[in-house]
Amino acid sequence: MSETEFAPWLNPGEKPLIRFRNVTKNFGDFTALDDLTLDIYEREFFALLGPSGCGKTTLMRMLAGFETPTRGTIELAGKNIVPVPPNRRAVNMMFQSYALFPHLSVWENIAFGLKRDRMPKADMDARVEKMLKLTRLEKFAQRKPHQISGGQRQRVALARSLAKAPKLLLLDEPLGALDAKLRQDTQFELMDIQEKTGTTFVIVTHDQEEAMTVASRIAVMDHGRIVQADTPANIYEQPNSVYVADFIGDVNIIEGTVSPTGDGKFSLHWKEGQPPLTATSDRPFSAGDACHLAIRPEKVAISAQEPEEAVNVVKGKVLDIAYLGNLSTYHVELPTGTIIKAQTANTRRLSNRQITWEDTVWLSWTVTAGVLLAE
């Protein structure tokens, strides 16, 4: 691996900054986190992604110290932090609601944590100024939280949580309240700040695009478990389950049974009377295993004529076309009733596009386009 690429999780000698070991959290008889094991490395921008209620906030609150695990340990820089109260952890959190102190000015909010550490006045002034500058809030230092906009409040919350230069910064759905445009700008700003300060960020989000944009790694969660933790590209290209494939982006799932044909290739029998599909996989499936083939719509080619040399070809009828500006998604119904989505870039003008509703079309993809998944 080249030295420039940031991938400490591939290096077995690297010590993780955070280490969850078999952490379980029960609320009464409800299990919010279920035997969860996870390593997060220094300088990572780690995203927790999952549907509402899957335990993201709970995991975050454990790092901050507001919840204690029912079982298991959490280590920060090699030390078990479970018994350490929140005010003694080198961890700061940016709250989902921002939780700015309404009775204090922007300046005092940012200085709040520094004052608790009894930082000398001059150092504190300098530090607050630096934070104000980083978040471009210099002009608003003397305002109260209710006198500034939502976006500015969010930046105050960020500045306040960064002021103490924590080892670890936790962000719980930090951009939830912002509109799309501001959200995007802020994502880039966050990445920029993360890079400048070298702080490890753990961000909670339920927005997959946001996770893909900002994160070095993403953990996809479901029912208190981590289903897959990997880089955005691997999560997208190499999902380990139908759940992950379906959660991130759009996907076609074709169910069937496989039989190995050698060379890492498998044929998938998916419907009576249809030729089997071919796909590669490095996972060892044996003949007769139930299997799912997951293919992204943009990997499916659509054509009005039968393609000559394609391995996997199916014929169908255009049911629907979703025009997205730069892209179009075709919903194609196969004679078997299955619907497959195919996506193409709109490089031509709309008027001279050749495929339209009710047209008979051929869909094709290569052997490596899809992923075979057991579950």
Next chain:
Amino acid sequence: MIRRVLLIAVPYLWLLALFLVPFVIVLKISLSDIALAIPPYTPTLDFSAGWEGIRTFFAGLDFENFVWLTQDDLYWKAYLSSVWIATFSTAITLLVGYPIAYGMARAPLEWRPTLMMLVILPFWTSFLIRVYSWMGILSNEGFLNQLLLWLGLIDTPLIILNTNTAVYIGIVYTYLPFMILPIYAALERLDDSLIEAAEDLGCSRLTAFWLVTVPLSRNGIIAGSFLVFIPALGEFVIPSLLGGSQTLMIGKVLWEEFFSNRDWPVASAVAVVLLLLLIMPIVLFQRNQQKQQEAET
């Protein structure tokens, strides 16, 4: 236009009828002289004498009674003692009321209406009956002394009834709900994540309480304190039933001037001064309420 005038006029008419008119009457009596008559003061306005009657009426008014208030040290001592008793009781009420309000605001959501009910419940019985019950509790043979004797904590009964201590107990007990409710209202709105944020930034539980909870419930504390202080200052029933001969409160002095001495003019002068004394806290209270409303919009 007429609608607007009416809208503004109604509260002013209300104020005029219920406050200004009675005040002017009391003020007038305070400027009169005592007389053995019915009513027991002179002059009275005699319209039948025409213009001349009005002239003699005004000529008969003077500030004699107010001068008298400064000459007999009973009055200023009573005022001062009332201010002290009211201040001290307000402070105790705050100390007792704040934790109760805090506990209520932290209680599970489904308990809160019940707890609120318990705070308001005493108002369902007569105030007088409740003060009398305290006499039963605090007297030498009362429940409290019997309990303490039975527990063996004391050998001889404590003398509480007819002392200032009994007055403090009475005032704190009576006005506690007025302290609890506004503080509870402020604390209930407090976002828990603010406390967590404070802890996250390095506060212990206690400092988070001082730096976040207390400042954010300030308006409730101020409102509650005024709601206790203002009526406690002029309190008459509690000191006369629970207090002793050495308990000096202006409400009691006022009552005695009216009903024992039948000196209506001096009693009225005492009342006017009491009112002037109360105007300051009332104005401050109004200001606080107004500021709070502005902050919320």
